[in-house]
Amino acid sequence: DKSDFGLEASNPFTLGTLASTLKTQGKLDPLRSGNLRIVVNALLAGGRSSLRIQDARRALRLLAVAMEIYARNVLTRDEALRILREGIQISPKEAEQLLEELSTYILLRTSAGYTFQMRSYGEFLAAEELASVRLDRILELVVFPGTRRFNRSWTNTISYLVEMHEQCRRYFSVHHPEWVLNSSP
Numbered sequence: 614d615k616s617d618f619g620l621e622a623s624n625p626f627t628l629g630t631l632a633s634t635l636k637t638q639g640k641l642d643p644l645r646s647g648n649l650r651i652v653v654n655a656l657l658a659g660g661r662s663s664l665r666i667q668d669a670r671r672a673l674r675l676l677a678v679a680m681e682i683y684a685r686n687v688l689t690r691d692e693a694l695r696i697l698r699e700g701i702q703i704s705p706k707e708a709e710q711l712l713e714e715l716s717t718y719i720l721l722r723t724s725a726g727y728t729f730q731m732r733s734y735g736e737f738l739a740a741e742e743l744a745s746v747r748l749d750r751i752l753e754l755v756v757f758p759g760t761r762r763f764n765r766s767w768t769n770t771i772s773y774l775v776e777m778h779e780q781c782r783r784y785f786s787v788h789h790p791e792w793v794l795n796s797s798p
Contacts, residue, residue: 624731630655644797646776649737656719656734668701672711673719674742675700676727677735682754684766686735689726733769740773748780763789772796 630652635641642648657666679696680686688696690712697708716722721730729735743751751774755767772795775782785792 626656627652627731644776645795646737646740646773646797649733649773650741653719653734653737659718669715670738672697672701672715673735674738676715676720677729677738678742678754680728680735681739681767681770684764686732687723687726687728693727736770737773739770740777743770743774744777746778748778748784751778751781752784763792768792769795 631641631648634648634651642651653670654666657669675696676688676693679688679692683692693712694705694708697703697711698705703711712720712727716727719730719734720727729738743754755763755771757764771781771785771792775785775793775796782793
């Protein structure tokens with residue numbers, strides 16, 4: 614397989630989902646992002662949530678982008694609740710219920726707050742959220758404010774994003790090829 618999906622496939626759920634996909638379809642997606650989409654879709658479909666899958670996905674994408682912007686893989690409970698309340702304009706009680714539901718199948722609740730079961734799930738969902746955003750806005754997010762230095766915590770998200778976003782692919786391939794090394798060929 615050309616998608617270099619080694620680390621993600623070390624997770625039993627991920628491996629099982631990909632093995633099932635390979636068995637039923639006879640192949641995997643040629644892109645890392647495509648295979649991760651299969652896994653995230655399976656997680657969302659298997660969730661015990663009363664949410665529609667697209668609502669859960671939107672909430673997760675917002676949380677994932679926030680983790681990238683904050684340059685850490687954990688959001689405090691208050692941060693996660695604020696992001697959900699403001700991002701999808703729901704009440705505080707609805708945000709609490711949503712966060713609890715998401716933590717039953719894709720998020721983990723830790724003593725520090727909330728994180729994705731696998732970092733790559735969040736990095737993929739952040740890339741998915743940004744796939745339709747203008748390149749200049751993406752660069753604003755990836756560059757440290759007031760500098761020209763790139764925030765390296767975005768590396769894996771960018772590696773997924775270049776598979777989904779033509780302008781990002783062109784820009785990073787030419788100006789920062791080291792950022793696309795983990796992307797599928």
